[in-house]
Amino acid sequence: MESMTSIWIKLMQWGHYYGCHQMPERSFFLFGYQFPLCARCTGMLVGEIIAYVLLLFKKIFSPIVSLICLGIMGIDWFIQFIEILSSTNLRRFITGILGGIGTVFLFFHGVCRLVNILKKLAN
Secondary structure, three states: OOOHHHHHHHHHHHHHHHOOOOOHHHOOEEOOEEOOOOHHHHHHHHHHHHHHHHHHOOOOOOHHHHHHHHHHHHHHHHHHHOOOOOOOHHHHHHHHHHHHHHHHHHHHHHHHHHHHHHHHHHO
């Protein structure tokens, strides 16, 4: 049986592979262990899962709404980046959820458009 520490190390390696910076001050902690993804990337992952569940129930965001969701996350990142306003982990998480939802639905619309183009070319 693996110890909690070895599982945490593997999860941290996965988070790094996922592309997360894993900065401790921008991450959540549970039982003394840092999440393998920062707050924003955790939100993105949660948002992606939410979007896939919504797709299963045929609840689809339009491309405009998807762009707005991504834009909100981008604005939060940008105002933090240029040091206008410091972001909080909760805000990073919430805007990450919106970004994850927007990403999945934009990808979905892109794939649908590509399939339609391919169908027209096949005829």
